Amino acid sequence: xxxxxxxxxxxxxxxxxxxxxxxxxxxxxxxxxxxxxxxxxxxxxxxxxxxxxxxxxxxxxxxxxxxxxxxxxxxxxxxxxxxxxxxxxxxxxxxxxxxxxxxxxxxxxxxxxxxxxxxxxxxxxxxxxxxxxxxxxxxxxxxxxxxxxxxxxxxxxxxxxxxxxxxxxxxxxxxxxxxxxxxxxxxxxxxxxxxxxxxxxxxxxxxxxxxxxxxxxxxxxxxxxxxxxxxxxxxxxxxxxxxxxxxxxxxxxxxxxxxxxxxxxxxxxxxxxxxxxxxxxxxxxxxxxxxxxxxxxxxxxxxxxxxxxxxxxxxxxxxxxxxxxxxxx
Amino acid sequence: xxxxxxxxxxxxxxxxxxxxxxxxxxxxxxxxxxxxxxxxxxxxxxxxxxxxxxxxxxxxxxxxxxxxxxxxxxxxxxxxxxxxxxxxxxxxxxxxxxxxxxxxxxxxxxxxxxxxxxxxxxxxxxxxxxxxxxxxxxxxxxxxxxxxxxxxxxxxxxxxxxxxxxxxxxxxxxxxxxxxxxxxxxxxxxxxxxxxxxxxxxxxxxxxxxxxxxxxxxxxxxxxxxxxxxxxxxxxxxxxxxxxxxxxxxxxxxxxxxxxxxxxxxxxxxxxxxxxxxxxxxxxx
Numbered sequence: 001x002x003x004x005x006x007x008x009x010x011x012x013x014x015x016x017x018x019x020x021x022x023x024x025x026x027x028x029x030x031x032x033x034x035x036x037x038x039x040x041x042x043x044x045x046x047x048x049x050x051x052x053x054x055x056x057x058x059x060x061x062x063x064x065x066x067x068x069x070x071x072x073x074x075x076x077x078x079x080x081x082x083x084x085x086x087x088x089x090x091x092x093x094x095x096x097x098x099x100x101x102x103x104x105x106x107x108x109x110x111x112x113x114x115x116x117x118x119x120x121x122x123x124x125x126x127x128x129x130x131x132x133x134x135x136x137x138x139x140x141x142x143x144x145x146x147x148x149x150x151x152x153x154x155x156x157x158x159x160x161x162x163x164x165x166x167x168x169x170x171x172x173x174x175x176x177x178x179x180x181x182x183x184x185x186x187x188x189x190x191x192x193x194x195x196x197x198x199x200x201x202x203x204x205x206x207x208x209x210x211x212x213x214x215x216x217x218x219x220x221x222x223x224x225x226x227x228x229x230x231x232x233x234x235x236x237x238x239x240x241x242x243x244x245x246x247x248x249x250x251x252x253x254x255x256x257x258x259x260x261x262x263x264x265x266x267x268x269x270x271x272x273x274x275x276x277x278x279x280x281x282x283x284x285x286x287x288x289x290x291x292x293x294x295x296x297x298x299x300x301x302x303x304x305x306x307x308x309x310x311x312x313x314x315x316x317x318x319x320x321x322x323x324x325x326x327x328x329x
Numbered sequence: 330x331x332x333x334x335x336x337x338x339x340x341x342x343x344x345x346x347x348x349x350x351x352x353x354x355x356x357x358x359x360x361x362x363x364x365x366x367x368x369x370x371x372x373x374x375x376x377x378x379x380x381x382x383x384x385x386x387x388x389x390x391x392x393x394x395x396x397x398x399x400x401x402x403x404x405x406x407x408x409x410x411x412x413x414x415x416x417x418x419x420x421x422x423x424x425x426x427x428x429x430x431x432x433x434x435x436x437x438x439x440x441x442x443x444x445x446x447x448x449x450x451x452x453x454x455x456x457x458x459x460x461x462x463x464x465x466x467x468x469x470x471x472x473x474x475x476x477x478x479x480x481x482x483x484x485x486x487x488x489x490x491x492x493x494x495x496x497x498x499x500x501x502x503x504x505x506x507x508x509x510x511x512x513x514x515x516x517x518x519x520x521x522x523x524x525x526x527x528x529x530x531x532x533x534x535x536x537x538x539x540x541x542x543x544x545x546x547x548x549x550x551x552x553x554x555x556x557x558x559x560x561x562x563x564x565x566x567x568x569x570x571x572x573x574x575x576x577x578x579x580x581x582x583x584x585x586x587x588x589x590x591x592x593x594x595x596x597x598x599x600x601x602x603x604x605x606x607x608x609x610x611x612x613x614x
Contacts, residue, residue, distance in 0.1 A: 121380040122381070130376055134541065
């Protein structure tokens with residue numbers, strides 16, 4: 001089957017492209033830079049130069065395809081100009097949807113983020129739960145707007161499904177400055193690791209292999225117009241690092257940083273940015289998101305799609321082996 | 330104190346009403362949420378029940394229709410739910426020249442902001458008295474203090490609520506019912522408002538608060554029996570400036586701040602987002 005995949009040079013898109021190609025599909029990928037080292041290489045993958053902000057390049061790559069996976073997005077904590085987020089995440093998605101409808105695409109899967117749903121209170125959040133706080137991050141706001149567009153297109157006759165990912169980790173390419181992989185890697189190498197205080201705050205983590213599988217299941221079994229959380233286990237920072245410690249034998253020190261201290265640090269980072277233009281590592285707004293529970297339930301995906309997340313320990317073990325092996329390469 | 334009693338909130342499915350509902354739930358109050366028909370109300374009710382361990386009753390009614398106010402009261406009566414807190418939050422906002430608005434819109438705005446509040450307060454008065462100490466919170470607006478262009482009817486309806494609350498408060502104080510009015514400035518309540526705020530002057534943008542920040546201030550003030558609740562330091566400063574500055578300076582400031590604001594009404598919000606995407610599509614087509 002001919003499939004268009006955007007975001008193939010990203011962490012998730014890269015793995016998804018290789019898996020789809022391995023299953024015998026002909027995968028069209030749309031990439032901005034033909035020299036990117038992150039382009040997935042496989043006989044079944046055809047590379048198209050282009051950009052989701054350029055409609056004619058989309059049309060060129062989408063022609064003849066039956067399905068679309070839209071995983072491309074601007075994923076950053078910080079951008080000098082917030083319209084960058086809008087241009088890529090909202091307008092880019094609008095371009096793809098319009099072309100997909102026009103070219104008669106049968107199914108369109110949109111990769112979104114659990115961040116759109118916000119923090120959880122007592123119980124893990126599920127797809128229909130409302131947000132309890134206003135969206136204040138540009139990334140999340142633009143992903144929210146894009147989700148609305150994707151839902152609207154259902155009424156126009158395009159079969160769309162949204163998959164929402166929590167914090168993804170596991171073997172794959174490195175594209176994000178503070179990915180879960182990178183944090184695990186630092187910890188197993190014995191570097192001091194900072195976690196929010198209280199360390200009992202819980203977050204959901206999902207394994208890359210499960211995410212890839214979840215995308216394929218959503219394409220095969222997802223109901224049009226629906227949204228599915230593709231998550232893993234909910235675990236506190238303390239328990240997560242204890243598990244990694246027991247699996248890797250790491251002796252790294254864990255430091256619990258109180259919210260106030262972290263906020264002060266981000267203000268200093270911002271001042272540094274203003275003085276030297278060095279992009280901040282984190283922002284004040286992002287800190288608020290770290291100091292709350294972010295637990296999610298994949299029950300709907302398990303029930304409707306047959307999604308089957310890997311047990312955390314097993315997935316972490318694979319990740320640790322991968323990260324250790326990478327060190328030797 | 331709130332274990333068996335209920336707090337009724339109108340316009341509870343989104344924006345400030347949702348924030349008030351979440352805040353009341355976090356204080357272990359049982360809730361009756363009234364909102365326009367739609368799944369969001371049930372999603373919220375379900376979410377609150379699971380996460381805050383309080384009882385939540387959802388009632389789908391458009392309060393701009395007078396009869397529905399009576400139906401809400403009857404339903405509460407039939408279910409034998411003792412209400413000791415009434416939050417009249419449902420309202421219709423707008424920012425537009427008077428000539429731009431349709432008559433039907435202003436009728437609806439007046440019915441929802443003024444009539445529904447008056448009727449519900451009247452209907453629930455005896456119940457509130459019986460379940461005292463009780464509370465009535467009316468959601469006014471900071472704009473009832475300032476005579477802003479493009480806010481004529483909206484501001485006037487909020488001034489009604491301001492007057493109504495302060496006057497009624499004196500009347501029913503001895504019945505054990507506390508009446509408060511909260512006058513928030515701009516809030517990021519829904520998509521169209523958020524977009525609108527991005528187009529407004531720096532001074533008005535500075536005062537923008539999130540509903541989840543305003544809600545606890547409002548409920549704290551209500552429980553403390555405050556007459557008028559002004560959330561936010563900047564908003565308080567606005568009021569102080571209003572008292573101190575000469576009239577011509579104030580006029581200059583308001584005109585300047587409202588100049589660039591695009592006209593928008595809440596009722597259009599859903600259409601606006603669709604229009605916005607359609608416009609976008611035609612641009613890129």
